[in-house]
Amino acid sequence: MQDLTDGVARFQRDVFPAKAELFAHLATHHAPHTLFIGCSDARVVPELITGTEPGDLFVIRTAGNLVPAYAPGADGITASVEYAVAALGVRDIVVCGHSACGAMTALAEDHDLGGAPAVATWLRHAHTSVARTAADGDVPALVRQNVLAQLTNLATHPSVARALAQGKVTLHGWVFDIPTGRVQDLTAPLAA
Numbered sequence: 001m002q003d004l005t006d007g008v009a010r011f012q013r014d015v016f017p018a019k020a021e022l023f024a025h026l027a028t029h030h031a032p033h034t035l036f037i038g039c040s041d042a043r044v045v046p047e048l049i050t051g052t053e054p055g056d057l058f059v060i061r062t063a064g065n066l067v068p069a070y071a072p073g074a075d076g077i078t079a080s081v082e083y084a085v086a087a088l089g090v091r092d093i094v095v096c097g098h099s100a101c102g103a104m105t106a107l108a109e110d111h112d113l114g115g116a117p118a119v120a121t122w123l124r125h126a127h128t129s130v131a132r133t134a135a136d137g138d139v140p141a142l143v144r145q146n147v148l149a150q151l152t153n154l155a156t157h158p159s160v161a162r163a164l165a166q167g168k169v170t171l172h173g174w175v176f177d178i179p180t181g182r183v184q185d186l187t188a189p190l191a192a
């Protein structure tokens, strides 16, 4: 915890003064251009890998960067997606998977999740991706399939479906490679 306290002190001393004007603007403006949906994994830091500033990204992070398909009834992910798309009007939505994802590894290698029942239940949202991945144990292939599956799931959310129909939003699927820092855009060929 001391590290965090030191970090806050450093932020206030060194970082904030340099961005004081930006934060003064952000105090009354919230207009992110992108909804970024990434994994909760500590190594995948959306603002760092996209070189963005505070105010640029509306971020949702879940284990395995999963976005369940729309189902009536309130849940935090659906509410956050709807707010970003319908209220804030983001123009792009990025779903970003990553190398060595613990969630995808557990699924690809069929780990025993008996000690983590909530994780096991949550990861059922990726069973279709597992079924679509030809080789058992192929984590990179499952990571890619999973990103594409989440784009399909996103499109089932009414707010996203409406924005897509009106041409107001574009979906992107990325994979971040931790050891090289590279970002693969799985959807780039389709965007041409």
Ligand SMILES: [Zn+2]
Pocket (backbone or CB within 6 Å): 039, 040, 041, 063, 064, 065, 098, 100, 101, 102, 103, 104
């Ligand atoms: Zn992950």
